[in-house]
Amino acid sequence: MKLVIVTGMSGAGKTIALKMLEDLGFYCVDNLPISLVDKFSQLAAVGGEIKQAALGIDIRSGEELNQLEAILKGWKDTGLDYQVLFLDANDGTLIKRYKETRRSHPLAGAGRLDKGIEKERLKLAFLKKDADFIIDTSQLLTRELRQELEKIFLKDQDFNNMFITILSFGFKYGIPEDADLVFDVRFLPNPYYVEDLRPLTGEDQVIRDFVMQGGTGQAFLDKLYDLIDFLLPNYIREGKNQLVVAVGCTGGKHRSVAMANALYGHLSGHKTYGIKIEHRDIDKDNKRK
Incomplete structure (x- = not known):
């Protein structure tokens, strides 16, 4: 089974990316509790019906997110076929998107957006550091994001995160x-x-x-x-x-x-x-x- 962890900054397009991967034939699960991530990989691999899956994991996991680093290390040691896709965008773009949708940032609380984004970058740094693919969506239209995902996961072309x-x-x-x-x-x-x-x-x-x-x-x-x-x-x-x-x-x-x-x-x-x-x-x- 091929497993993709879809993660990244809030507002960078993870939800859209998961929907696109679903269109490409991936079994997608968003915001699965970290405590169930390893169990999901085991059950999916044993069943044999799921050939490729994508898990949406981000800052919404709260303090549990810290446990993911050990899980990924365990997968690497056992040879599990997994990849990490990190969706990013510059701070200005993220702030603009949040203001347009009038959503609150999960780490901003009653404070300013930029402080919440800064905290999120620190908490996700370990995922971005080891990501197989990083897509910056600051300048991307939706169709261009789809093209990049197809290039990576459908056409199996080389991808240099640029x-x-x-x-x-x-x-x-x-x-x-x-x-x-x-x-x-x-x-x-x-x-x-x-x-x-x-x-x-x-x-x-x-x-x-x-x-x-x-x-x-x-x-x-x-x-x-x-x-x-x-x-x-x-x-x-x-x-x-x-x-x-x-x-x-x-x-x-x-x-x-x-x-x-x-x-x-x-x-x-x-x-x-x-x-x-x-x-x-x-x-x-x-x-x-």
Whole structure:
């Protein structure tokens, strides 16, 4: 029997992940008392009818949660086939989700949300440290979370706990606050000053050709690819699981879109990384007119 422990921060998407795993054929149980976890694994293995199961375990287990570390160590010693999936999100995202749903954090009590989240991170640190898969849902849509779970548990692809967002933007609208790496491509030829090209975007081939003229664009991309290919495995080695690469031009409509698309195309060949692309400001000039 294959067993997955689904855990992580409150508000990071564990309930949704369990429902998705159920759709993938897992027998799912949420919030099972820790005292019954080991017994469940034994009964499920003996019965033979359950081929794959997922247990949702989190901070709701209270003081019993401390017992889970010993249980997992025992499973490892006996060779039980289990994996730990940890769902995470940054503090700002978790706070926003709690405020939107008007739910109270299980450790916040009458205090502030951020203090409850801080306590929860400390109590779950041992699970995140030994997790087989860490998915940061801060930037993920529901369908993108499903794709990552399918990649791990259905398609059996390699997974390096890294999800990359390629983001184009316009400097005049501000640098994205969540950007980890920012690249300024305002040195490239600007289609905005060509009247026939101005209404188009970096999604159009004629814009891409214009931006790439003269060879400077390709030289930049070659250096960018080399840098990103060097950084990714090193980020993963240091435990980073969420990377936002922002590419900016003046308005976020032409040059940044073309370069971001090129970088996305380059990274799409790496099946070990989750990846998506967003064009934050591509339509803003039209909306302002």
